[in-house]
Amino acid sequence: MSEEEKKEKEKEQKVEEIDKIKKELEDKTKEAAKYREEWLRALAELDNFRKRAEKERSDYFKFANEQLIKEILPILDNLERAINHGQSSNDLKGLLEGVKLTLKMLNQCLEKFGVKPIEAKGQKFDPNFHEVIRVEEKEDVEEGSIIEVYQKGYLLHDRLLRPALVVVAKGKTQ
16 A cells, blocks of 8 residues: 555545544534523423412412301391391390390301300410500409400411400509
């Protein structure tokens, strides 16, 4: 084999190697384009998911009280009936009975949604559930006991919703 033939053969090998590298580069470029397209599609899906989740969250907060409000509406109707009855009648006993029943319905409705009143009168003062508005000297009651409730307190699923406003007993000063 002559020197020229060797050079020609080396040249052919280099051309084949370059063609092979070009083919590999082309394949890798197609593969990269495919992965880029999939990545862009995944980003778009993620963005759509975030938007959908935000809308669902927004709707949830917007309509979270819907069931509670549906339960309260009949109570509102009964209060309106009681007012109309009170304006057209002198039957105060019937009116009072109707208002008591309506209050009972309201308490049952609130209890259904986890709202419970805090029992305070006669209990020991607890700053976690009670707020003192006045202290009175009383000999016949244990010091620190609640002797009067000005405003009921409420719990929502065992979390304080509103503290009870109370009057607490204090021993007589000498």
